[in-house]
Amino acid sequence: MKSISDVIEKHLKELIEASGAVEIKRVELAEAFRCVPSQINYVIQTRFTVERGYLVESKRGGGGYIRIQKIRPAAASLLKEAYDAVGEAIDERRALDFVDRLQEGEELTSREAAMLRRLVSREVLALPVELRDRLRARLLKAAMLTLMAEGGEAHDV
Incomplete structure (x- = not known):
């Protein structure tokens, strides 16, 4: 039984x-x-x-x-590692490094990478540093959750 x-x-x-x-x-x-x-x-x-x-x-x-x-099997390892490494806050340089790494790992198309780079930029996130870095981390994590979900359909963080 x-x-x-x-x-x-x-x-x-x-x-x-x-x-x-x-x-x-x-x-x-x-x-x-x-x-x-x-x-x-x-x-x-x-x-x-x-x-x-x-x-x-x-x-x-x-x-x-x-x-x-x-989770999509091929993406699980790279995305989980990146997701965990982002933490609660992340500066622009580190965020762009993550985007580059995901693009190199073929988890992002060049268009998706360009869009994500723009979204995490200092110019778009025109907030005080402590808020900006926390929001940037949430945006990156939301993108990674979407990439990890089978079929690319993740929900709110």
């Missing part, structure tokens, strides 16, 4: 297979499988990792959700 974790994993994978991503509410899923919400957390944390080819995003609060997306 399969464990409840196996059954939950199979269910989520079927949903992801059908649409490329799934958005769930932990409590609702726990009720459907008659288990505690921490069981859902366990399944997501152990079976839907970047190493296994999944991107997990969560939003807490009353309207909170957990979104699980399949």
Whole structure:
């Protein structure tokens, strides 16, 4: 007999297979499988990792959700490494280096790279430095999430 974790994993994978991503509410899923919400957390944390080819995003609060997306295999390593390295804030030079690296790795077309370079530029982000660097990091991460999502459809950061 399969464990409840196996059954939950199979269910989520079927949903992801059908649409490329799934958005769930932990409590609702726990009720459907008659288990505690921490069981859902366990399944997501152990079976839907970047190493296994999944991107997990969560939003807490009353309207909170957990979104699980399949990562394009070829892009996973380079993009995950770049995503983690960006951090909470990034200066223009480092951001442009990341864009160049993604273009060299053929994760961005020349047009996409040019657009992203312009978006992270000092001229476009005409804000105080501390805000500008944080916004630049969020923009880069949003772009990378889109690139990591299978089919190129990521959602809000």
